[in-house]
Amino acid sequence: MRANSSRPPHSRGQIALAQPAQVVALGFLGAILVGGLLLASPWANSEGQFTSLVDAIFTATSAVCVTGLTVVDTATYYTLFGKIIIIVLIQLGGLGIMLVASLLSMLLMGKIGTLTRLSSQRESSALSGQDIRTAAKTVLFLSLSIEALTACVLAIRFWLSYDHSLPLALWHGAFHSISAFNNAGFALYSDNLMGFVDDPWISLPISFAIILGGLGFPVLVQLRRYGSNTLKWSMNTRLVLLMTAILLVGGTAFITIMEWNNPKTLGALDPAGRLLAGFFQSVQTRTAGFNSIDIGAMHPATWLGMDVLMFIGAGPAGTAGGIKITTVAVLAFIIITELRGDAAVNVLGKRLSRSVHRQALTVALLGAAAVFAGTMCLVLFTDYSLDRCLFEASSAFGTVGLSTGITADLPDAAKAVLISLMYLGRVGVLSLGSALALRNRKAHYELPKERPAIG
Amino acid sequence: MRANSSRPPHSRGQIALAQPAQVVALGFLGAILVGGLLLASPWANSEGQFTSLVDAIFTATSAVCVTGLTVVDTATYYTLFGKIIIIVLIQLGGLGIMLVASLLSMLLMGKIGTLTRLSSQRESSALSGQDIRTAAKTVLFLSLSIEALTACVLAIRFWLSYDHSLPLALWHGAFHSISAFNNAGFALYSDNLMGFVDDPWISLPISFAIILGGLGFPVLVQLRRYGSNTLKWSMNTRLVLLMTAILLVGGTAFITIMEWNNPKTLGALDPAGRLLAGFFQSVQTRTAGFNSIDIGAMHPATWLGMDVLMFIGAGPAGTAGGIKITTVAVLAFIIITELRGDAAVNVLGKRLSRSVHRQALTVALLGAAAVFAGTMCLVLFTDYSLDRCLFEASSAFGTVGLSTGITADLPDAAKAVLISLMYLGRVGVLSLGSALALRNRKAHYELPKERPAIG
Numbered sequence: 059m060r061a062n063s064s065r066p067p068h069s070r071g072q073i074a075l076a077q078p079a080q081v082v083a084l085g086f087l088g089a090i091l092v093g094g095l096l097l098a099s100p101w102a103n104s105e106g107q108f109t110s111l112v113d114a115i116f117t118a119t120s121a122v123c124v125t126g127l128t129v130v131d132t133a134t135y136y137t138l139f140g141k142i143i144i145i146v147l148i149q150l151g152g153l154g155i156m157l158v159a160s161l162l163s164m165l166l167m168g169k170i171g172t173l174t175r176l177s178s179q180r181e182s183s184a185l186s187g188q189d190i191r192t193a194a195k196t197v198l199f200l201s202l203s204i205e206a207l208t209a210c211v212l213a214i215r216f217w218l219s220y221d222h223s224l225p226l227a228l229w230h231g232a233f234h235s236i237s238a239f240n241n242a243g244f245a246l247y248s249d250n251l252m253g254f255v256d257d258p259w260i261s262l263p264i265s266f267a268i269i270l271g272g273l274g275f276p277v278l279v280q281l282r283r284y285g286s287n288t289l290k291w292s293m294n295t296r297l298v299l300l301m302t303a304i305l306l307v308g309g310t311a312f313i314t315i316m317e318w319n320n321p322k323t324l325g326a327l328d329p330a331g332r333l334l335a336g337f338f339q340s341v342q343t344r345t346a347g348f349n350s351i352d353i354g355a356m357h358p359a360t361w362l363g364m365d366v367l368m369f370i371g372a373g374p375a376g377t378a379g380g381i382k383i384t385t386v387a388v389l390a391f392i393i394i395t396e397l398r399g400d401a402a403v404n405v406l407g408k409r410l411s412r413s414v415h416r417q418a419l420t421v422a423l424l425g426a427a428a429v430f431a432g433t434m435c436l437v438l439f440t441d442y443s444l445d446r447c448l449f450e451a452s453s454a455f456g457t458v459g460l461s462t463g464i465t466a467d468l469p470d471a472a473k474a475v476l477i478s479l480m481y482l483g484r485v486g487v488l489s490l491g492s493a494l495a496l497r498n499r500k501a502h503y504e505l506p507k508e509r510p511a512i513g
Numbered sequence: 514m515r516a517n518s519s520r521p522p523h524s525r526g527q528i529a530l531a532q533p534a535q536v537v538a539l540g541f542l543g544a545i546l547v548g549g550l551l552l553a554s555p556w557a558n559s560e561g562q563f564t565s566l567v568d569a570i571f572t573a574t575s576a577v578c579v580t581g582l583t584v585v586d587t588a589t590y591y592t593l594f595g596k597i598i599i600i601v602l603i604q605l606g607g608l609g610i611m612l613v614a615s616l617l618s619m620l621l622m623g624k625i626g627t628l629t630r631l632s633s634q635r636e637s638s639a640l641s642g643q644d645i646r647t648a649a650k651t652v653l654f655l656s657l658s659i660e661a662l663t664a665c666v667l668a669i670r671f672w673l674s675y676d677h678s679l680p681l682a683l684w685h686g687a688f689h690s691i692s693a694f695n696n697a698g699f700a701l702y703s704d705n706l707m708g709f710v711d712d713p714w715i716s717l718p719i720s721f722a723i724i725l726g727g728l729g730f731p732v733l734v735q736l737r738r739y740g741s742n743t744l745k746w747s748m749n750t751r752l753v754l755l756m757t758a759i760l761l762v763g764g765t766a767f768i769t770i771m772e773w774n775n776p777k778t779l780g781a782l783d784p785a786g787r788l789l790a791g792f793f794q795s796v797q798t799r800t801a802g803f804n805s806i807d808i809g810a811m812h813p814a815t816w817l818g819m820d821v822l823m824f825i826g827a828g829p830a831g832t833a834g835g836i837k838i839t840t841v842a843v844l845a846f847i848i849i850t851e852l853r854g855d856a857a858v859n860v861l862g863k864r865l866s867r868s869v870h871r872q873a874l875t876v877a878l879l880g881a882a883a884v885f886a887g888t889m890c891l892v893l894f895t896d897y898s899l900d901r902c903l904f905e906a907s908s909a910f911g912t913v914g915l916s917t918g919i920t921a922d923l924p925d926a927a928k929a930v931l932i933s934l935m936y937l938g939r940v941g942v943l944s945l946g947s948a949l950a951l952r953n954r955k956a957h958y959e960l961p962k963e964r965p966a967i968g
């Protein structure tokens with residue numbers, strides 16, 4: 059994947075897409091088409107029927123973009139073949155993004171050092187085959203280790219406590235572990251994970267895998283290398299861990315308090331169960347999208363708060379969606395700096411590169427514009443209320459997969475809107491963020507000390 | 514209003530409020546309290562009853578903050594005394610903001626020149642009595658001229674075509690002209706201005722006064738001084754005129770297209786009437802808040818688009834609300850710059866001061882947070898749907914005054930939320946914007962060429 063030197067120089071007015079981001083954009087399209095065709099085939103359907111192309115493409119997009127929105131009941135609609143297609147698409151999509159985003163963010167943060175060459179054409183950033191192999195090995199090792207560990211715990215629990223046969227327990231353990239680590243949110247039960255609402259042996263391992271996947275590869279690598287030696291952590295690692303803690307605690311408190319007395323959601327559980335379910339549902343907004351309580355029965359104000367959580371997402375270069383917690387953190391620190399009247403934006407003891415300010419702004423506002431436009435389309439194309447449409451659009455863009463229950467009943471035009479939002483939320487945010495950041499690399503010399511990844 | 518030199522120096526961590534902004538904040542509180550007490554008295558009520566304090570304070574806040582949201586029918590509920598209280602509050606609030614914001618923005622844009630002294634305490638910016646008298650005279654002259662002209666046209670039309678007696682026509686002409694120029698949106702007809710939906714002799718003069726008030730004092734002064742000699746226009750004038758044109762044309766197209774076939778709104782009119790009513794309603798989102806068609810009968814998607822228009826508002830240092838079109842323009846130019854990959858943000862031929870970037874971001878995001886929090890409260894405190902609550906909160910924060918028709922039926926807690934939003938949208942945006950801008954004045958030497966007012 060070397061810089062293509064025969065390429066004409068691009069005009070200044072053009073968005074310079076980094077090559078790895080282009081590979082992701084095309085690779086995702088290809089995987090969606092192939093996966094969609096396979097899922098449309100009669101072998102994938104448990105009744106041997108062809109599936110409509112819109113529904114098949116929707117499911118394939120939802121799997122590759124690790125979203126988890128579903129227009130059919132995954133548990134009963136698909137054959138084992140169909141389910142294997144889905145989980146393979148999830149693993150490809152999740153690992154693919156993680157690998158490419160990791161390469162990009164290492165490139166951006168100057169961690170690759172001499173291995174990185176930037177050609178004179180600013181948009182042609184090249185990585186050597188060696189870089190890619192090393193990064194791929196580490197991503198694969200970390201991902202498969204966490205997935206295997208989670209799968210074992212889940213399989214044992216399914217086997218011992220839920221009357222699953224050993225092969226079924228292993229299959230379900232593997233499927234839900236992969237779906238969790240990749241923040242996909244697909245489940246093999248018709249009520250998603252509502253049957254396990256008060257079982258910490260299912261909820262907690264899944265939450266654990268989701269959170270680790272959402273931290274992102276650069277953070278996982280630093281945690282493995284430096285452990286709790288916080289002095290060695292990069293600004294990216296500090297921001298991701300801080301924001302993850304804030305959002306998990308804040309989200310748990312918000313959902314638990316709002317739904318405490320709602321008999322259709324948390325109200326039916328004992329206090330410990332309410333806390334467990336509230337925590338589990340808060341984790342899902344970072345952006346896995348399983349549900350152990352009925353999202354459709356929640357209070358509209360809870361939906362509204364979750365919209366924000368889903369739009370934010372989790373860490374960059376991980377399996378989560380959203381505009382990323384680093385983007386939000388940068389904006390928050392800018393506002394704090396303005397209110398305090400300081401000259402430079404200082405973040406947890408380091409100065410924030412000024413070029414990141416405008417990038418964060420651009421990613422956040424264009425993301426908000428995408429969700430707004432998508433919501434507007436859903437309000438126009440359906441009779442559903444604004445709160446449900448906004449929730450659906452936020453969930454699709456954030457590649458979360460939670461729904462108030464309207465996805466399957468949407469007209470094809472609305473499904474196409476969600477397909478676009480899922481693709482934009484997954485590929486668009488990464489491409490935009492990395493294009494902006496790579497292009498600004500020239501300013502790296504004049505300006506700042508360090509930069510977190512945006513988008 | 515000289516700098517108080519005996520005052521202890523403020524710590525860096527404190528928001529430095531400019532003195533004029535403090536005067537506005539307190540003056541508005543005083544006017545709301547006095548006006549509220551007068552409106553609560555039996556002399557104000559046409560049946561001689563006391564009005565509940567919440568409703569009276571709501572109406573006084575709505576008048577002083579030139580919002581126009583109403584919890585009672587202004588036309589029938591209030592006596593002539595009550596109506597005069599309301600129009601006096603509107604004129605005080607509108608002129609007061611315009612005067613103070615103009616002083617602040619002249620100060621910021623360095624237009625006062627040698628008359629301005631900044632003391633060593635950065636937050637103590639002082640204007641001489643002479644400055645204030647000159648500015649006040651110009652503001653008064655411009656405002657009263659436009660109001661008088663509009664009032665004449667309206668009075669003649671009311672007198673000749675609507676069977677109003679001459680005194681009634683003059684009174685209604687004056688009231689609606691003041692209400693229009695100050696972007697207040699109060700009307701003396703129970704159906705607001707729906708009776709004049711297809712009358713250009715009422716719609717257009719009112720639109721004209723609204724737009725002029727919304728341009729803001731600095732723009733009016735430059736237009737009067739330089740006319741169409743665009744080379745002499747400041748960046749602020751260019752941005753305000755450009756954005757006003759874009760929002761008027763875009764808003765008219767949006768509303769007209771969305772409602773074209775809606776029999777309860779535009780659908781009942783002939784094509785020319787639809788265009789006139791669409792234009793009139795588009796003007797109202799900048800942020801006057803009259804209505805000539807039934808807002809409650811519009812499509813929810815139209816509401817959603819209008820939410821954005823209302824949140825944006827019009828020009829700074831005028832009578833309009835919202836986060837201001839200059840704020841939005843700055844954000845838009847930043848995004849365009851990022852997408853193009855330019856180093857500096859160039860706006861219509863001039864370079865944008867870098868210190869404005871973070872100010873615009875801060876004003877816009879804190880404004881969005883206020884609307885979000887207000888909407889969340891309305892969803893919690895009432896059973897109304899999200900689209901109506903969001904519309905109501907956007908309308909209150911943007912001091913627009915349009916409503917889907919729920920204001921009067923809200924519980925007191927929700928009314929208190931709207932009162933806070935109106936005050937925040939009027940006083941908070943001005944104070945925040947000017948505090949941020951004045952505080953950053955020290956950087957004026959190192960940094961930029963010119964700055965538009967933010968907030």
Ligand SMILES: [K+]
Nearest residue numbers: 125242346458
């Ligand atoms: K997901």
Ligand SMILES: [K+]
Nearest residue numbers: 580697801913
């Ligand atoms: K208004």
